[in-house]
Amino acid sequence: MAATVKDIAQRAGCGVATVSSYLNGGNVRPGNREKIRQAISELHYEVNETARQLKTNRTRMIGAVIPELNSTFCASVLSEIEDILRQHGYAMLVCDCRTDSVREREAVDFLLKRRVDGLFVLPVDETGSNLRKFIRTGKPVVLIDRQIEGLDVDTVCVDNRAAIRSAVDLLVQKGHSRIGMIAGPSGINAARQRMRGYIEGCEKNGICQNRDLIFQGDDSIESGTAGIETLIKMHPDMTAVVISNYRMTMGAMIGANESGIMIPQQLSVVGFDNPQFARAVHPRLTIVNQPVDEIGERAAKIMLERLGDVDAPEGSMDGSEDCANPECGHRHIWLTTAILEGGSVLDRS
Amino acid sequence: MAATVKDIAQRAGCGVATVSSYLNGGNVRPGNREKIRQAISELHYEVNETARQLKTNRTRMIGAVIPELNSTFCASVLSEIEDILRQHGYAMLVCDCRTDSVREREAVDFLLKRRVDGLFVLPVDETGSNLRKFIRTGKPVVLIDRQIEGLDVDTVCVDNRAAIRSAVDLLVQKGHSRIGMIAGPSGINAARQRMRGYIEGCEKNGICQNRDLIFQGDDSIESGTAGIETLIKMHPDMTAVVISNYRMTMGAMIGANESGIMIPQQLSVVGFDNPQFARAVHPRLTIVNQPVDEIGERAAKIMLERLGDVDAPEGSMDGSEDCANPECGHRHIWLTTAILEGGSVLDRS
DNA sequence: TTGAAAGCGCTAACAT
């Protein structure tokens, strides 16, 4: 059996409180300090965090509920978060709910029972009903990438509307006026915002006022392929297309590849996410690039702040829009995307 | 404060043992059963897993130490594992050690303190010294993708040697004889095995006996780019190249892209991993495809079996080579890869 | 079947 504080106390010839004090960085007389150190080393003692958790009512574990681990966006953000959390002694419990709202609810309840100290969620269900039970505990929740209206929790998002709007702007600048869009499911707020960005961009530039150039996809690779093939068949006069997420971007590239669509001569493309992928396809893809590391970092910092492990970061409101309702006391961070230019947009001007 | 079994017992008018029995599926008289059910519902009671853990000395948590979450291979395997584990009530603690052996050791110790019931490791340090302390606890360890010689633990790997050997075979079949290789770091067993597969394939087919067509990369995107550019410059007579991992494959595509190398007319390519990426580049890439889901599934099943949560799977030795030393009692699963043909290999025969 | 009570390993309050 593993050694306990009692064993250490016995061997060091002192009380358990002294050992506990030693473990938690309290004041211990040098003599005892040395004896305890030795006992710990001899007995291969390792603190039992479980017992500590029960006593202190803190698990130093944070849950993360995400739609799919196997997505560069999620993985990159989580990897950043995990790094920061662990530096502060927190462990991360990951639950992949496979883009399924029922599994998402189960995951939240699972983490609730395990008494995680906080929760990161990249929500699938955007009504927030899966989260209410957890929120009631008063423990911090940080939403990533998707906000839920009416839910009073911290949020770190990118400005999806502006992202796609600027993609449309770029295309218009380069002389395009028949611009299509491969959009995501209207049930996802982020996808809706991107769609709005497209519409706003078109309206602002006085193009494509009817929405016939929008292909309604479902964020899957397959729908990206279907999207580009459908749009180009139905609208031979279309000269450019913007794509609403990474998977559909990948799918569109597959479609272009397999249908022999020439990029950018025949069709200009602005994709979404993953600069490495963008460099690997030919011609290099112009994309909307999300600041994944910053998203993770901001989310982690907010969590640590709520947990009292770190002070509010200086300038914590920088580059971000405040919550519409300031007295809610929660952060709503909006980060901005950038366009990374490749060679997939033809200059027709 | 959250309700406890005591509160439930009080409200239901029974003892805590009865409540505990109810919670754990024991026999409880229907009258009590109903009263307890109601009390739980009214008080929003949720079992405190932490307390349960302390008492039962099992955390129902499994650690996973990996070199990088942000890699499709790791993410896919973990996602499969996590799915299966959670169905059996286990939570997964992920630690990304960023391909750093020191961080890996810290991660293992971190998980040890938190008393995880088992550990999945995709080892960076291949001496196994980072794992010994954990192994001494007698808790199960399952190694993924990389075996460690002399370490007596379960392992789930793919046959990397055969994988690359068959890639070479394919190229020879198609009439190639000057075949290059972009290899990974010799400190990584998997990379070494792939290199051996290349050498064996060449010897078997009587080609490239001197090793001048091997570029020594480091598994990074950058080294893939450097690899393809260097090889083609130094060896204009080379007609094909095999690449040892996914990142370098991506890097090689970037290099081909940016240096204007024509695939497959000028150079045939066999890449590694990620069938979706393979479809998205032009021409569609021929790749060595690892059975990621099966790797995750086998690893998870072995873990559950060791934990006593599941019986040994029927035919658990199928499609796998046994441990050289059968009395060690540990599984060494070898899964096979397949070649997924695209259009990146020119038929010169 | 059920209640009372011990105890998992730790921290913290209290007394010294």
Next chain:
DNA sequence: ATGTTAGCGCTTTCAA
């Protein structure tokens, strides 16, 4: 600064 002790919420004997 340190020893003694109670108790975190649960499971699990042991009696009844």
